[in-house]
Amino acid sequence: MQPFQRDHFFNPSSPYAPALAVRRAYQEAKDVIARAIGAKADELVMTAGATESINLAFGSIDGHVVTSAIEHHAVLRAAEQHGNSTIVPVGKKGVVSVEAIAAAITPATTLVSVALANNELGTVQPLSKLAEIIRKERQRRRDNNDLTPIYLHSDASQGVGQLDVNVARLGVDLLTLNAGKIYGPKQVGLLWAHSGVRLRAQVFGGGQERGLRSGTENVAGVVGFSVALERAVNGRKAEAERLRKLRDNLQEQLTSAYSNVIISGDQKRRLPGHLHVSFPGLDAERLIFLLEMENVLLATGSACAANKGTRSHVLTAIGMSDEGADGSLRISLGHLSDEVTVRQGGEAIIRAVAKERERMGR
Amino acid sequence: MQPFQRDHFFNPSSPYAPALAVRRAYQEAKDVIARAIGAKADELVMTAGATESINLAFGSIDGHVVTSAIEHHAVLRAAEQHGNSTIVPVGKKGVVSVEAIAAAITPATTLVSVALANNELGTVQPLSKLAEIIRKERQRRRDNNDLTPIYLHSDASQGVGQLDVNVARLGVDLLTLNAGKIYGPKQVGLLWAHSGVRLRAQVFGGGQERGLRSGTENVAGVVGFSVALERAVNGRKAEAERLRKLRDNLQEQLTSAYSNVIISGDQKRRLPGHLHVSFPGLDAERLIFLLEMENVLLATGSACAANKGTRSHVLTAIGMSDEGADGSLRISLGHLSDEVTVRQGGEAIIRAVAKERERMGR
Numbered sequence: 001m002q003p004f005q006r007d008h009f010f011n012p013s014s015p016y017a018p019a020l021a022v023r024r025a026y027q028e029a030k031d032v033i034a035r036a037i038g039a040k041a042d043e044l045v046m047t048a049g050a051t052e053s054i055n056l057a058f059g060s061i062d063g064h065v066v067t068s069a070i071e072h073h074a075v076l077r078a079a080e081q082h083g084n085s086t087i088v089p090v091g092k093k094g095v096v097s098v099e100a101i102a103a104a105i106t107p108a109t110t111l112v113s114v115a116l117a118n119n120e121l122g123t124v125q126p127l128s129k130l131a132e133i134i135r136k137e138r139q140r141r142r143d144n145n146d147l148t149p150i151y152l153h154s155d156a157s158q159g160v161g162q163l164d165v166n167v168a169r170l171g172v173d174l175l176t177l178n179a180g181k182i183y184g185p186k187q188v189g190l191l192w193a194h195s196g197v198r199l200r201a202q203v204f205g206g207g208q209e210r211g212l213r214s215g216t217e218n219v220a221g222v223v224g225f226s227v228a229l230e231r232a233v234n235g236r237k238a239e240a241e242r243l244r245k246l247r248d249n250l251q252e253q254l255t256s257a258y259s260n261v262i263i264s265g266d267q268k269r270r271l272p273g274h275l276h277v278s279f280p281g282l283d284a285e286r287l288i289f290l291l292e293m294e295n296v297l298l299a300t301g302s303a304c305a306a307n308k309g310t311r312s313h314v315l316t317a318i319g320m321s322d323e324g325a326d327g328s329l330r331i332s333l334g335h336l337s338d339e340v341t342v343r344q345g346g347e348a349i350i351r352a353v354a355k356e357r358e359r360m361g362r
Numbered sequence: 363m364q365p366f367q368r369d370h371f372f373n374p375s376s377p378y379a380p381a382l383a384v385r386r387a388y389q390e391a392k393d394v395i396a397r398a399i400g401a402k403a404d405e406l407v408m409t410a411g412a413t414e415s416i417n418l419a420f421g422s423i424d425g426h427v428v429t430s431a432i433e434h435h436a437v438l439r440a441a442e443q444h445g446n447s448t449i450v451p452v453g454k455k456g457v458v459s460v461e462a463i464a465a466a467i468t469p470a471t472t473l474v475s476v477a478l479a480n481n482e483l484g485t486v487q488p489l490s491k492l493a494e495i496i497r498k499e500r501q502r503r504r505d506n507n508d509l510t511p512i513y514l515h516s517d518a519s520q521g522v523g524q525l526d527v528n529v530a531r532l533g534v535d536l537l538t539l540n541a542g543k544i545y546g547p548k549q550v551g552l553l554w555a556h557s558g559v560r561l562r563a564q565v566f567g568g569g570q571e572r573g574l575r576s577g578t579e580n581v582a583g584v585v586g587f588s589v590a591l592e593r594a595v596n597g598r599k600a601e602a603e604r605l606r607k608l609r610d611n612l613q614e615q616l617t618s619a620y621s622n623v624i625i626s627g628d629q630k631r632r633l634p635g636h637l638h639v640s641f642p643g644l645d646a647e648r649l650i651f652l653l654e655m656e657n658v659l660l661a662t663g664s665a666c667a668a669n670k671g672t673r674s675h676v677l678t679a680i681g682m683s684d685e686g687a688d689g690s691l692r693i694s695l696g697h698l699s700d701e702v703t704v705r706q707g708g709e710a711i712i713r714a715v716a717k718e719r720e721r722m723g724r
Contacts, residue, residue, distance in 0.1 A: 005363070005547060005586075015650055016659040048410035048549060051567035051577035074567030074576060081566050180578055185367060187410060187549070187580035202564065204443050205413035205436030214436060215413035216542055218549035224367075288377055297378040 001185065004220035012217050013206070026219050029226035036226075036233040037175065037192060038166040045191045045199065045209045046222050050074060050157045050178035053191035054113075056213070057153045057174050058082050060193075060200040063110030068096045068125075069317040070118050072155060076313070079113070093266040094121040094318045098129045105137055110149055116156035116163060116170070120301050120314040120330055121265035122274025124163060127154055131171025151197060157181045157189070161232035162240045162271050173197055177229070179221065183335065184228030188221035243273035243333050246342045250331070251275055253346040258353060262324055264315070273333040277349075278320065282327040282356045290352040296345045299330050363547065366582035374579050375568070388581050391588035398588075398595040399537065399554060400528040407553045407561065407571045408584050412436060412519045412540035415553035416475075418575070419515045419536050420444050422555075422562040425472030430458045430487075431679040432480050434517060438675070441475070455628040456483040456680045460491045467499055472511055478518035478525060478532070482663050482676040482692055483627035484636025486525060489516055493533025513559060519543045519551070523594030524602045524633050535559055539591070541583065545697065546590030550583035605635035605695050608704045612693070613637055615708040620715060624686055626677070635695040639711075640682065644689040644718045652714040658707045661692050 010019035012026050030041040047053045051074040058065065058078035065085040067075055079085040086104045090096055096114050105112065112134060117124045134152045141148055156165050157178035167175050174197060179188035193199055205214030232239075254261055254277055262278040279287070284300045291298055301312035315325040329349070333342060372381035374388050392403040409415045413436040420427065420440035427447040429437055441447040448466045452458055458476050467474065474496060479486050496514045503510055518527050519540035529537055536559060541550035555561055567576030594601075616623055616639055624640040641649070646662045653660055663674035677687040691711070695704060 001367070002364075009545075009548075010659075011542075014659075014661055015647070016654045016661075018659065048414075048580070049577045052410075052565055054567070055565045072567070073569070077566035077576070180373075183371075185582065186371075186578050187583060203414055203417045204439035205416070205434070207435070214439070215411045216548050218410070220547065221549060285377070292378045297372075297376075297380065299376055299378075 001220040001224040004223055012219060013208070022219055026217050026222055029223045032226040033190065033229055036229045037177070038168050039192050042210070043192055043195060045212045046218065047189045047191060047213060048187045049180065049189040050155055050176050053176040053189045054078050054155055056191050056199065056202050057113070057176065058111070059202045060198065061111045061151070063148065064106055064108040065111045065113065066101060066104045066109055067113045068101070070094060070096070070121070070314045071113065071115055072119055075113055075115070075155060090317050092318050094118055094123040094264060094314070095266045095269055096125045098126050098133060101130060102133045105133070107146065107148065111151050111153055113153040116154050116159040116165070117271050118265070118314060119158045120312055121276050121318070122271035123265040124159070124269045124271060128171050159271065160229065161236055162243065162273055164236070165233065167192060167194070179225035179228055182228045182232040185221045185224045188218060188225045240272045243337070246333050246337055246339065247273055247275050250342050250346050253343070254349060257350045264318065264320065275331040277329050277331065278324045279327040279353055280321065280324045281360070282353065284327050284329055286356055287329060287352050290355060291348055294348040296348045300328060301330060363582040363586040366585055374581060375570070384581055388579050388584055391585045394588040395552065395591055398591045399539070400530050401554050404572070405554055405557060407574045408580065409551045409553060409575060410549045411542065411551040412517055412538050415538040415551045416440050416517055418553050418561065418564050419475070419538065420473070421564045422560065423473045423513070425510065426468055426470040427473045427475065428463060428466045428471055429475045430463070432456060432458070432483070432676045433475065433477055434481055437475055437477070437517060452679050454680050456480055456485040456626060456676070457628045457631055458487045460488050460495060463492055464495045467495070469508065469510065473513050473515055475515040478516050478521040478527070479633050480627070480676065481520045482674055483638050483680070484633040485627040486521070486631045486633065490533050521633065522591065523598055524605065524635055526598070527595065529554060529556070541587035541590055544590045544594040547583045547586045550580060550587045602634045605699070608695050608699055608701065609635055609637050612704050612708050615705065616711060619712045626680065626682065637693040639691050639693065640686045641689040641715055642683065642686045643722070644715065646689050646691055648718055649691060649714050652717060653710055656710040658710045662690060663692060
């Protein structure tokens with residue numbers, strides 16, 4: 001990114017050669033990004049992150065929207081803003097029910113939006129089955145000469161680098177990605193939409209991004225995103241396998257030490273690097289504080305929600321008790337995690353839990 | 363910016379101490395930015411650039427909008443999108459007429475938007491006089507128990523570092539700034555609004571920026587913006603004086619060489635580092651190409667418009683002939699300009715013009 005923040009700072013729309021070189025670098029970065037998800041560069045709209053992408057997707061849609069109760073706030077708030085939406089409840093395992101989504105689809109439904117992986121529980125959602133439902137509904141409409149479109153959107157920000165994010169294999173019509181979740185820069189993201197989807201600009205001006213999202217392009221950011229995404233996609237299989245082992249060991253370590261720990265999220269359908277554990281009766285905020293002193297950095301729920309001190313809507317949606325929710329830790333493993341640090345992290349969690357139980361006389 | 367792109371990459375909403383340190387750095391950067399324009403940090407909404415800020419301002423407003431014909435595309439397109447707007451024509455000197463704006467204000471007008479300095483001509487607009495008009499209209503409404511608000515918005519992106527951008531002295535109610543115009547990062551900007559203005563969120567999600575603009579904060583970008591803005595504001599007077607001399611010398615150099623060169627934009631009300639020259643009958647695109655080979659980088663109009671090969675709406679608005687517009691160069695001087703390079707640049711322009719005239723037999 002640094003060359004584009006320093007010497008190659010030109011506005012990619014400027015007419016002289018050094019600016020054209022910057023434009024070329026920007027286009028090449030978009031090509032790399034497109035290739036990584038099996039798409040074409042001119043189907044991408046580069047945005048300031050997943051939240052903007054989600055809002056652009058929802059803002060482009062008229063008609064009825066179906067989504068799930070465990071979506072990220074950006075999806076739930078965009079659906080609320082959209083007005084005409086159905087929020088489908090989710091079972092105890094934190095996996096969206098294909099049947100429930102299918103039942104919520106009406107003849108007026110134009111968008112179904114389900115994240116590839118839940119950001120708190122790490123549960124991987126049955127996107128290809130949802131895509132199948134959408135295809136059937138599309139066929140039904142075609143047979144009835146009904147021209148109402150219906151699209152599947154997925155925010156895959158949470159899954160990149162651990163799951164396949166090829167748009168054709170996912171079966172989605174719109175895809176949201178975020179650079180910040182894969183060691184790329186913050187405030188950089190994209191909305192992919194196949195060429196049949198008519199997006200509607202939300203920001204007006206100089207006409208960048210095919211007129212769909214005006215503003216001088218974030219050259220450095222998009223270049224950074226392209227490198228981060230390429231690495232994440234290329235290294236995915238090995239990294240997923242590595243993280244799965246680390247996570248399984250950690251889960252084993254914690255459940256061996258405390259038999260009443262709750263592991264949430266479908267055990268077979270989880271992000272490999274993700275572990276959601278609850279110690280009912282304990283205060284997760286205090287655990288985080290104790291762990292931090294041992295350089296173990298954990299969150300309770302999603303960062304935005306955690307910051308507001310509100311209880312996670314995801315844990316409420318899967319029917320977890322308040323006591324369980326308040327004692328919940330969301331553990332994300334990643335590039336910085338290895339066998340030694342994860343084992344030490346597990347030991348630190350066990351010590352912190354023991355300390356808190358003692359303090360509370362439990 | 364680099365520490366926040368590398369080691370201090372934490373989400374500022376995460377609960378652990380290293381993330382809180384990132385949050386503090388973000389808040390401090392906003393404090394620095396606020397101080398630089400005489401505002402409070404909690405009156406700022408950090409955005410992905412001036413275009414988004416302008417769209418946020420316009421999207422927050424119901425009622426009638428008044429703006430000028432020489433505004434940036436972002437303002438004109440946002441006004442168009444807004445629907446209820448009057449575009450006030452501008453005289454030959456490229457300065458917005460206070461009387462024309464006053465005449466366009468109706469009892470339903472809620473927003474007047476005029477850029478501090480025009481991005482093509484460099485002309486500085488009479489913002490404090492416009493503020494006076496708005497104050498009078500506000501008083502008139504108050505006297506009539508009319509609660510319809512009226513605000514003055516200005517995109518000052520083009521003026522920072524050369525003009526005073528203190529919000530109180532400008533007399534504005536809303537101000538747009540952009541980091542990329544002052545050697546800061548691209549896709550970083552802000553909308554300032556005084557606490558009486560009710561902004562309306564355009565992007566929904568995690569509730570960042572007081573719920574007005576969701577999305578994980580651009581920590582590195584905002585830190586970069588704060589440094590760039592502080593430097594621009596602190597160095598303004600000396601830099602403006604330095605640039606004015608360089609620009610005046612360049613203007614003298616060009617007008618001495620070619621008596622029929624047109625210098626556009628009010629001579630007394632221009633950005634000190636800005637020079638707009640036209641060589642009627644010549645093709646500016648060819649001049650730019652010739653100059654580029656001598657490492658002199660110039661644009662024809664605004665980058666976004668130039669890129670689309672359309673004639674500048676600004677030059678059309680001030681009544682310039684097509685021949686003049688097509689032979690126009692927009693010369694911006696800045697940190698990299700000094701006496702030697704500007705004189706050499708002037709010589710290169712003179713040579714390029716001579717070459718083109720010869721080629722065309724003029």
